Amino acid sequence: MRDFPGSPGTMTGLILRILQFVFAAVSIASMASTAYFFKFTAFCYLIASLGLQITWSFVLALIDAYALVKNRALKNSLLISLFVVGDWITATLTLAAASSSSGVAILYFNDLNICGFIGECQKYQLSVAFAFLSWITVATSSLIMVWLLASG
Amino acid sequence: MRDFPGSPGTMTGLILRILQFVFAAVSIASMASTAYFFKFTAFCYLIASLGLQITWSFVLALIDAYALVKNRALKNSLLISLFVVGDWITATLTLAAASSSSGVAILYFNDLNICGFIGECQKYQLSVAFAFLSWITVATSSLIMVWLLASG
Incomplete structure (x- = not known):
């Protein structure tokens, strides 16, 4: 297994994990600070799903940091397979x-044009935007992991 | 490259492509038969996205059928890479x-409970369900392709 930028136990890998964690945390914080998010199934699902995402990214960031500090390579095929699946x-x-929440946010903001009535649309939009950013960083990690496993 | 069930040029591969095509077609037909889908951005996006899906699955089904009839194996790495990306x-x-449309459909059906008013919710739900079925079959194809490329 070669060392790609972004593979586990590298500095870029750690930065990717921290970004995932931060984006997901901002998304959850923005959504949870609204008064009526619990009335929308999609927004509750966003919080639940990004909660799982935060936990996963946090654990992986700890593993990356540990490997960096101890200067140990994480090139076990079984470990990488586990990372790929996760x-x-x-x-x-x-x-x-992110998609289901954006569907609802766009419905209120664009289609029905009743965002003044709801009053919290900016927070919903911010939350959805950060959820998509979080997805982009996780998808990048996933692709790197698959590539690492395939080339190993 | 070994022959997995579902790899291109096999009968299971062809069946997977046909299922993708049929599920996406039913989803589009169900959505397009409603009177007000064009008022919802999420539903218009569903039709556009599944339109692309139908085209892709149809072309791949034709390639699979051609390979089966001519009894030719499709084991070119470049071709498989193209299939993986697509x-x-x-x-x-x-x-x-599927997710963004399900967000809107659940909003109307569960959260707001105004499906009687809209009157077309069953069709929206049917369309979303078939979009998810289509996604499951495409995701299966994608996993088989990645596996095929990785093991090649």
Whole structure:
């Protein structure tokens, strides 16, 4: 297994994990700070899904940091397979959550044009935008993992 | 490259492509038969995205059928790479479309409980369900393609 930028135990890998964590945290914070998010199934699902995403990214960031500090390579095929499966599951859930929430946010903001009435649309939009950013970073990690496993 | 069930040029591969095509077609037909789908951005995106999905699955089904009739194996690495990229792009778009539409459909059916007023909710739900079925079959194809490429 060669060392790609972004593979586990490298500095770029750690930065990717931290970005995933931060984007997901901003998304959850923005959504949770609204008064009526619990009335929308899609927004509750976003929080649940990004909660899982945060946990996963946090654990992987810890593993990356440990490997960096101890200067140990993480090139075990079994470990990488586990990362691939976890990354794909969280990436799929995050994309589904971001998309369903964006469907609802666009409905209120564009289609019905009743955002003044709801009053919290900016926060919904911010949350959806950060959820998509989080998905992009997880998808990048997943692709790197698959590539690493395939080339190993 | 070994012969997995579902790899291009096999009968199971052809069946998977036909299923993708049929599920996406039913989803589009169900959505397009409603009177007000064009008022919802999410539903228009569903039709556009599944339109791409149908085209992709149809072309791949033709290639599979040709390979089966001519009894020729499709084991070119470059061709499989192209299938992998295409499958992942269409799978991502289909999942995003199905999720955003399901967000809106659940909003009307569950959260707001105004489906009687809209009157076309069953068709929206049917369309979303078939979009998800289509996504499951494309995701299966994508995984088989990645596996095939990785093991080749």
